[in-house]
Amino acid sequence: MATKSAGMSFIIHFRKANSQFHSAQRASGSRTAISRRAPADMIYHMPVLAILSCLLLATAAGAAEPADFQERIHRAQSAILPQVVYVHVVGEDYEGGEAKRALWSGSGVIISSDGYIATNHHVLYRAQRVRVMLSDRRAFEAEIVGSDEETDLGLLRLKLPPGSPALPFASFAEGRNLSAGEFVLAVGSPFGLASSVSFGIVNNPAQSLGDDGLYNWIQTDAAINHGNSGGPLVDLEGRIVGIDTLGIGGSGIGFAIPAQQAREVLTRIQAAGRVERSTLGLTLQALRDFGRESYAPGERGVLIGGVEPDSPGARAGLAPGDILLSAGGRPLDALYASDLPAVRRLLVDLPAGRPVRLETLREGRTVPLTAVPKRHAGPADAVFDAPEWMLTAQEIGEEDDTVIHFFRPRGAWILGVSPDGNAARSGLEPYDILLEVDGREVLSLEDLRQAYRRSLERGPAKRLLLVSVLRRGRPLKLALDYSRSRSAREEER
Structure with a gap:
């Protein structure tokens, strides 16, 4: 309480000094510059008092804040570490011209009491056997429930012995919108070093990467290295805000899949072992595409940059340069690149084989069309x-x-x-x-x-x-x- 009382007195003192200072400015007829007619002691002394007051306040408050902040970090890592796992994979590598046994590792996070684990698709790609080590050093075989290459998410389930007690599991941050500058922790097993925690901030909560992503990435300077893949990015409450996926070595830049999109995809994988999507065969661009120096008129819709030959979009009559306004009555607005993933998610979730009404803008006229999306084959894995x-x-x-x-x-x-x-x-x-x-x-x-x-x-x-x-x-x-x-x-x- 002593620190708070002292801090409050400094705040009051600063406000009084600041008020007197601005009163002098108003008296001289200016709020943006000090008048030469103001008293000399007011000109020189009042800013100094204000600055000294701020410094004293920071000193008084700072005596308690670092310890409190360190305690918050400690609580967050203590909350998440029991749910973070080390994933050891035995698989095959084909890139040397012959099938060879290969070993690699990644991270994961337990998301249910019965042993479901979220990780990355690329951790499980071409895996033949997966073994998981928990934070208490117990190890279990795990089955691959499924994975989704397009979002780079995968789901495992531990093969627990009958009668095993419920496992502690991490929670996704519900309805949480991250902001740039927020503190986060990246947890996992970088380079095989289990239970490692790195600290940083959110650089950009909605970074756009590439031309065909289904979500914007969380960009962070919390270290994400080889082996961190599949581990959680958490806030200072220990809740999952993202799944660590990609780090650019030595740059201090890492990327994570946002929690909301991760949870939606993992739920679909758990239900069906995969994620079914459809396609119209379109390449989309934002209306204001600064990278391509392309600027379409208006603020509604999404620009069609390309149409695959013999695709559902081509058969419906869509053409490059059209502005697609809606699909199935739902608006498709992508003014900037960061708006594109939401539009793509809406289109890939259109039911395959069922006609859908499209509304386009072509040469200033609204043109209604009908398309029949086809099932999206996705990446070939054979x-x-x-x-x-x-x-x-x-x-x-x-x-x-x-x-x-x-x-x-x-x-x-x-x-x-x-x-x-x-x-x-x-x-x-x-x-x-x-x-x-x-x-x-x-x-x-x-x-x-x-x-x-x-x-x-x-x-x-x-x-x-x-x-x-x-x-x-x-x-x-x-x-x-x-x-x-x-x-x-x-x-x-």
Whole structure:
């Protein structure tokens, strides 16, 4: 109470001094500058008194505030740490041209008493086995309930023994709007260092990244490193405000998925094991797109920057340059880039296969249209390992590398080639798009599997194939010699 009383007296003193100072200014007819006719002691002494009063107040109040603030941080980390887990993953890596066992780790946070754990999709990508260590050092196997690559969220469930007691779990901050400058903690296992806490502020609560995101990111300077992925970003009450996802090494910049969007996606994954979405095949831009120096008239709607050929949007009659005003009676307003994610979420949640009424603005006229959204296939995840060719390949998907999809919307591309392997020696490279193998067109990964099986039926003397690929838009024909076995390659080494 002594500190508060002293502080209050300083406040009163400062207000009196400030009042006298401004009275002198009003008397001279100015509120923005000190008049030369004001008394000399008023000119020089009153600002000094005001400044000294502020300094004394800060000193008196500061004696208690640091300890109180440190206690708040301690309470927040004590509240969240028991719910944060270390996620150890055994999976496969295909990028070296062959399937190899790989180990990696990430973080997660328990969000229910029966052992559901939120994490990132990229932590679980191509996982074959997941083991989770709790804060009390108990370890359990976990099943992958599902994941969603487009939002980079994943959901695990611990395989708890029958009769296990309820687990402590973290709460999402309900109805919480973050502001720039708020203090947050990033919790997880950076570089495998379990139960680590970093402290920082929210730099931007709604940072726009990329052209196709379904949410704005929370940007923070709380350290987010490799291994933090999937851990919680919490406020000083210990509540989840985001899921740590991405850190730009050495920059002091990290990004987290906002809690509201994370909770919605995780709920859908828990119910169905995945998130079903639809598409109209549109590329959207804000009306005021400063990055592209594009400024559309008006303040309503969203600008259509592109329409995929033969997409639902193209069949409905939408064209680049149209301003889409509404879908199914719901307005679609994206004045700035930060408004786009909400518009995209509304469009991808339109029911696939059902007609939807669209309202567009074209050359100053309102044009009604009807579109039938189709199911969004999402990123392709199918990978094929061809050991005798010594390469790995992946299906071309809508969300894969945009250059690959631009050159060929369907088929397969080379994910990796083994160093000094048959494919590498024959001139094949990662990112080559496979057009034909032995004269047969490759329109899917299954076509490539069949071509591989047929190639194994050949005798050792005939193990040579003509392969057509597209490399950076240029067609090439290469002879794939796969007569050398893996064992022979190892002996040569």
